[in-house]
Amino acid sequence: MSGFGVEVRDLTARYDTTVALDAVSFTIRPGVITGLLGRNGSGKTTALSVLAAFRRATSGTVLVDGEDPWENERVLSGTCLVRESGDVALDQKLKETLDFLGDRRPLFSRELADTLMDRFELDPLTKPNKLSRGKRSAFGVVVGLASRTPLTLLDEVHLGMDAPSRYAFYDALLTDWLEHPRTIVLSSHLIGEVERLLEDVVVLDRGTVLTASDAETLRSGGVTVTGPAEAVEAFVVGRQVVARQQLGRTAQATLVGARDDDASRARQHGLELGPVALQDLFVHLTDRPVPAIPEESR
The missing domain is CATH 3.40.50.300 (P-loop containing nucleotide triphosphate hydrolases)
Incomplete structure (x- = not known):
């Protein structure tokens, strides 16, 4: 069967x-x-x-x-x-x-x-x-x-x-x-x-x-990048970041939209790439923008 x-x-x-x-x-x-x-x-x-x-x-x-x-x-x-x-x-x-x-x-x-x-x-x-x-x-x-x-x-x-x-x-x-x-x-x-x-x-x-x-x-559509916080921030400029974590000087960012040159760029900057959890991708896919609070209601 x-x-x-x-x-x-x-x-x-x-x-x-x-x-x-x-x-x-x-x-x-x-x-x-x-x-x-x-x-x-x-x-x-x-x-x-x-x-x-x-x-x-x-x-x-x-x-x-x-x-x-x-x-x-x-x-x-x-x-x-x-x-x-x-x-x-x-x-x-x-x-x-x-x-x-x-x-x-x-x-x-x-x-x-x-x-x-x-x-x-x-x-x-x-x-x-x-x-x-x-x-x-x-x-x-x-x-x-x-x-x-x-x-x-x-x-x-x-x-x-x-x-x-x-x-x-x-x-x-x-x-x-x-x-x-x-x-x-x-x-x-x-x-x-x-x-x-x-x-x-x-x-x-x-x-x-x-x-x-x-x-x-679906998982391969995203990537995590981990390493020194400054290097991570430089790596993700102009990219779609859906999650961030930082512990001391080490940071991790989760990106949607992997690129062919990600691996070579990561090696040049001493960064590690990893897979994205399905949970993170799901949250991104179903994210609903929070409505702006009207000026008069603030």
Whole structure:
């Protein structure tokens, strides 16, 4: 199993007069872990809901494994969307939910589900409405990973989980994906934590696609330069600087827009070049200028 591929072309989704997605286009490669990144209100949840046929597109084309997912039994049986705190019956014991999924999901792994239940310290006889927010999110992770569907959509499933639980989730996701490759789309705002998992990235902002590429290509669009503060400042003159740090006489600047001569210039001035964290690039891409304060209001 290599997973379902996704093709989205000119997708628009409206809620009454609100345009959640405005003619967006992107591709999700089969068998790849893709990060769907964006600030709150960017359209991430709407996009995933359309892919999972939870809601219908206003216009445009959506193909999952080459077919429209809307009311498509084959595609839907191979798609799992888990949103924050899971999408499960609140008054049904966790064990009963796992039994239900085991009967209806052909690739569902009860062995993996039980292993994750132990890892997240979830009592199978407990009902979701008796769990904390973090534990409910952990159960959503159990459902999403154990289903092993060809298209697995995880929408901010880590919200409410503490740091050890989140890292246990990331490790479990990567380990099981390596053993059972499938298409996973991970929506998250904790980019610094999840970027090691991502091979491709789609960045949404206010209902539009800012960029869609493999993560390495996106990272290579920027560079960090480190060294003596004066030399760093001279190096970045006329460049787009998105972050600065300084400790004593040593400074680091993060630039967007790498140049062919950066390496030679850095060597001439005794500077070190390094990669840019995906988090820094994301902040830059989605940066929104602060409105100026009117003179009369100062």
